[in-house]
Amino acid sequence: MVFGASSSSSKGMTSIDKRNDGNNNFVAERNLSALIVDDDLIVRRIHTTLLTKLGVKTQGVENGKKAVDLFQSGDFFDLVIMDMEMPVMDGPEATKQLRAMGIGSMIVGVTSRNLESEKQAFMGAGLNDCYVKPLTVDDMIAILNKLNNN
């Protein structure tokens, strides 16, 4: 199944309705789970709502260390949305640790600035992809499409 965002909707908006396959061509193939790692409560709320609407079971934590702890305790998530700058343990460090543990989940980094150098450095820690936050509906659908195709 393909996740797509239709921009040719007559309403001029990409509407999200996980019950309706029409407008955004989204159907979750299996039960996907995601972990949002971000110190900003508002961003966590937005990303959580976005993923929940797209049918993904979502959890949120506020720093990299909590994310690593969750995986270490045996929890698993298909997708991790990892913020770059966080207290206690930042995104790059948490990503490195997760990869060192052998975690193969899709890890998507989010940065607050669209600086190539920053994004490249973060990618080097082991990300699958890197976006500027907050993620839009279209960004999320593209990510989930990739996840489903792997």
Added chain:
Amino acid sequence: MTSCLWSLENGRAKGKFVADQGIHLKDPLLDYRPMANKGYDANKPTTTMCHQVSQKDVIMRLLFVDGSLYLKGNPAIFHGYLDDQFTQLQKLQDESNPDFVVEVVSLFFEDSEKLLNNLTRALEQQNVDFRQVDAHVHQFKGSSSSIGAMRVKNVCVAFRNNCEAQNHEGSLRCLQQVKYEYSLLKNKLETLFRLEQQILAAGGSIPIME
């Protein structure tokens, strides 16, 4: 003379609409967000009607098409204040998440009041800890861009430059500016939400503004 009678029943708008021949709407649904829908009645002719209600400087246009109610805020009011990110938030609102925008914006207001207090206190110190100030501004920049508050965000960018340069006077000026931009935005958003609530709660009739 157009008239409109609608009421809320179980959270859905139901009503009787009279066609207004004078309105020709080009691509009427562009920029409009669905607020409430009633089941389409194939026996009734297609009706389209546009009303405008206003409070202070926030103007809302209500559009009824085939019994569905669409709401459009005056874009000029928000032009420059809120960017496309705000539209993204509105897209996330639906029947299962009916208060999403208000909730996120309320979180933003709470967060911002705390941050502004912290910033004020931090800049009042004899020896200003600019790294601490910068940390607060960084957070404010993040939360304001996540709701699309571009003017607030832009002041935060300038603010961070002043922190980096350890410029106390410049930082104080930025603080004043960011407080000003924030209060302008807060005012507009509060008016918008209040107006939306009034419209939704107005069972019976919508005032028609000339």
